[in-house]
Amino acid sequence: MAENKAAPHSFVKDGVYYFIRRVPNDLRHHYTSPKISYSLRTRSVTVAASRAVRAAQKLDEYWYHLRINDSDLPGKHMLRMAGNTGLAPSARPIASAVAVAASVKLSEAVSIYLRLKGKGRPITFQRSAERSCGYVIDVCGDKDIAAYTKADANAFRDDLLKRGLTGSSITRIFGTVRSVINFAASEIGIDFSNPFGKVYYDRNAGVEERVPLPIDVIRSLQQDCRRIDDDLRWLVALVSDTGMRLAEAAGLLKDDLRLDDPIPHVVVREHPWRRLKTAGSARKVPLVGASLWAAQRIHGVVTDSTFAFPRYNKTDQTNSNSASAALNKWLKPHVPEKGSMHSFRHSMRDRLRAVECPADIVDQIGGWQTEGVGQSYGKGYPLEVLAKWMANAA
CATH class of the missing domain: 1.10.443.10 (Intergrase catalytic core)
Known part of the structure; x- marks a missing residue:
C-alpha cells in the first residue's frame, strides 16, 4: 500500500493508520521481513503522524546503534532470535526480542480523551482536561504516558501544594489526570500501573465546611x-x-x-x-x-x-x-x-x-x-x- 502523505511512514487500512518502514539493505540480515509494519491504533491523521514520525526517529537511532550492536526500539519484534541468525555471539541481537508497546504522549492522550469522551460535554469539561494535564506537562514534561514515574506524580503534587490549592482542588485535578491517562492507555492497549493513582496529600487541607442555614x-x-x-x-x-x-x-x-x-x-x-x-x-x-x-x-x-x-x-x-x-x-x-x-x-x-x-x-x-x-x-x-x-x- 502507498504511504499516506498526510502522515509520513504510514498507510491506512479500514480507516486505521499503520506504521510502515523498509529495513535498510545492510541491516536486512537482522530481520525476518524486509519491512516493519504495525498498527498505530488510531483513526486520527494528526495522532498517526505524530506516532509515525516518532517511531521513524527511534528506528533511525536504533539502526545507527544496531550497526554497532546496541539498543532496543521499534521493529524489534521482527528481529531474528539469537540462535537463528548464524552470527557470532558478540554480533547477535538481544535474545529476548519483544514488541514495543504503542504509546502516546500526554498531550496526545488529552486529544484522544476529548475526541471520544468530550462529545456533547460542556466547554468546562475540555478546559478541565487541558488545564489539569497542562499542569503535569509544565512540571514533568510531555512524556509518553507509560514513562511517567511515581517521582513525577509526587513532584506534581508538591507543585500543586506550592500553588496553595485546597485538598479538594488537588483531588479534582489528579482525578482528571488519572482519567485521561487510563482512558488513553486502554485505547492503545497499554497495561501499566498509573503513577498518578495513589498519591498522598491532605484531602481536607484548606477545605471550608459548608454549613446548613438555621x-x-x-x-x-x-x-x-x-x-x-x-x-x-x-x-x-x-x-x-x-x-x-x-x-x-x-x-x-x-x-x-x-x-x-x-x-x-x-x-x-x-x-x-x-x-x-x-x-x-x-x-x-x-x-x-x-x-x-x-x-x-x-x-x-x-x-x-x-x-x-x-x-x-x-x-x-x-x-x-x-x-x-x-x-x-x-x-x-x-x-x-x-x-x-x-x-x-x-x-x-x-x-x-x-x-x-x-x-x-x-x-x-x-x-x-x-x-x-x-x-x-x-x-x-x-x-x-x-x-x-x-x-x-x-
Whole structure:
C-alpha cells in the first residue's frame, strides 16, 4: 500500500493508520521481513503522524546503534532470535526480542480523551482536561504516558501544594489526570500501573465546611425576598424551598415551572445552555412555600423571555458564577459565617430529615446519588409522595 502523505511512514487500512518502514539493505540480515509494519491504533491523521514520525526517529537511532550492536526500539519484534541468525555471539541481537508497546504522549492522550469522551460535554469539561494535564506537562514534561514515574506524580503534587490549592482542588485535578491517562492507555492497549493513582496529600487541607442555614434564618431571608420582590430574590426563594443547585435554578425555562399541573412542580432537566451535574440530577421537585411564590412571580412578571432568569442566560451558557457572586454578596450580612447559597441545599436535607423523610425520597428530591443496584429500577416516587414530604418540611 502507498504511504499516506498526510502522515509520513504510514498507510491506512479500514480507516486505521499503520506504521510502515523498509529495513535498510545492510541491516536486512537482522530481520525476518524486509519491512516493519504495525498498527498505530488510531483513526486520527494528526495522532498517526505524530506516532509515525516518532517511531521513524527511534528506528533511525536504533539502526545507527544496531550497526554497532546496541539498543532496543521499534521493529524489534521482527528481529531474528539469537540462535537463528548464524552470527557470532558478540554480533547477535538481544535474545529476548519483544514488541514495543504503542504509546502516546500526554498531550496526545488529552486529544484522544476529548475526541471520544468530550462529545456533547460542556466547554468546562475540555478546559478541565487541558488545564489539569497542562499542569503535569509544565512540571514533568510531555512524556509518553507509560514513562511517567511515581517521582513525577509526587513532584506534581508538591507543585500543586506550592500553588496553595485546597485538598479538594488537588483531588479534582489528579482525578482528571488519572482519567485521561487510563482512558488513553486502554485505547492503545497499554497495561501499566498509573503513577498518578495513589498519591498522598491532605484531602481536607484548606477545605471550608459548608454549613446548613438555621430554619429561622431561612424564614427571615424568605420574608426579605417577598419584600424586595425582584428576580434575584425570586432565585433565592426558589432555591430555598426546593434544595436545587443554584446552576440548576438559574438555567430554568419558564416552561420548566409547571404551575398548571395538579401538583405544581419544577422540572429539572438538561438544557444545551446548562448541563446537569449527574444523570440522577434530572428530576421533578414539588413547589411549596417560598419556591411556589417565586415561580408564580416569574410567570406573572417575566413576559419577554422564555428563560425564568434572563439576566443569567444572555449567552449560550448559563452564567451561574455571576449568579453565585451576586447572591452570596447579598446573603453575607444575613447568614452565619461560611453560609452561602449552597447552604440552602444542605439545609433542605436536614429539614427533610427533621420530618423523618425516608432517605431514598430525600435523595430523589435533591438529585443525590442513591446507593444500591435496586435504586436504579423503576421511575421513583410519584409527585404526590414527594409533595407530602416537601409540605411537611416547608
